Amino acid sequence: MVAVVDLADVKLVRNGSTLLQDITWQVSEADRWVVIGPNGAGKTTLMQILAGHLHPTAGRAELLGETLGRVDVFELRPRIGVTSAALAERIPRGEAVRDVVVSAAYAVTGRWREHYDPMDMERAEELLEQLRVDHLADRTFGTLSEGERKRVQIARALMTDPELLLLDEPAAGLDVAGREALVQTLSELSQDPYAPASVLVTHHVEEIPVGVTHAMLLKQGRVVAAGPLFETLTDANMTEAFDLDLALSHSDGRWTVRAV
Ligand SMILES: Nc1ncnc2c1ncn2[C@@H]1O[C@H](COP(=O)(O)OP(=O)(O)OP(=O)(O)O)[C@@H](O)[C@H]1O
Numbered sequence: 298m299v300a301v302v303d304l305a306d307v308k309l310v311r312n313g314s315t316l317l318q319d320i321t322w323q324v325s326e327a328d329r330w331v332v333i334g335p336n337g338a339g340k341t342t343l344m345q346i347l348a349g350h351l352h353p354t355a356g357r358a359e360l361l362g363e364t365l366g367r368v369d370v371f372e373l374r375p376r377i378g379v380t381s382a383a384l385a386e387r388i389p390r391g392e393a394v395r396d397v398v399v400s401a402a403y404a405v406t407g408r409w410r411e412h413y414d415p416m417d418m419e420r421a422e423e424l425l426e427q428l429r430v431d432h433l434a435d436r437t438f439g440t441l442s443e444g445e446r447k448r449v450q451i452a453r454a455l456m457t458d459p460e461l462l463l464l465d466e467p468a469a470g471l472d473v474a475g476r477e478a479l480v481q482t483l484s485e486l487s488q489d490p491y492a493p494a495s496v497l498v499t500h501h502v503e504e505i506p507v508g509v510t511h512a513m514l515l516k517q518g519r520v521v522a523a524g525p526l527f528e529t530l531t532d533a534n535m536t537e538a539f540d541l542d543l544a545l546s547h548s549d550g551r552w553t554v555r556a557v
Pocket residue numbers: 311312314316334335336337338339340341342343500
């Protein structure tokens with residue numbers, strides 16, 4: 298198995314605060330990971346390392362076989378698809394949905410975006426269809442509901458055919474119907490053997506799509522547990538990560554949790 302992510306003793310210090318430490322972790326190309334942890338655990342910080350936006354203060358971080366610090370991150374980043382609230386804020390509200398998706402191929406390569414390649418347009422249409430938002434292709438991004446925006450962002454993240462897909466809280470801000478519909482779509486993606494390796498960040502076990510293979514629980518910048526989903530997502534590990542007595546239930550591939 299090829300390691301898509303290979304972190305060894307990663308530590309990250311910012312403004313004098315240690316945000317991550319002792320992070321040793323491998324993600325293989327067939328893996329679908331979920332990273333769970335309370336507010337402030339370091340999940341987004343970890344995603345920023347995986348996106349090539351932050352370098353570890355100590356330790357070694359290899360992404361797609363390249364070592365951070367020794368590789369041109371501008372060549373690496375197109376190989377990594379990212380969705381996050383911070384990125385969504387940068388999408389112009391007046392941009393047509395089709396352009397939001399197709400422009401990903403141009404933004405990352407620096408090509409001029411007025412002349413889209415027909416093959417790129419075709420791929421954008423296919424992705425919009427896969428994410429079930431093809432009927433919105435002519436609308437502007439700003440007119441979409443939160444759930445529709447999340448889907449368009451995922452289509453955009455997949456546009457460059459990345460080898461690693463990072464989804465930072467993709468269901469945040471959605472109502473229960475929107476969440477369930479998105480989890481269904483992410484379940485299809487997770488179970489697609491041609492989909493890239495993925496890492497999904499969430500606070501909520503209810504948002505874990507069917508098909509996720511591995512979990513990491515983070516707390517105060519450290520790994521509480523990491524490994525195959527069913528070995529890792531246990532009452533004891535959740536209780537430790539969230540400092541609260543928790544009991545998990547699992548049914549039909551979906552998870553719930555409650556305090557006991
Ligand atoms: N530039 C920075 N300088 C100092 N501390 C920071 C910086 N950026 C983030 N932090 C702190 O690092 C910790 C981890 O933040 P991070 O956003 O990675 O957590 P998170 O697990 O994603 O949290 P949430 O679930 O609330 O989104 C937090 O305590 C945050 O305040």
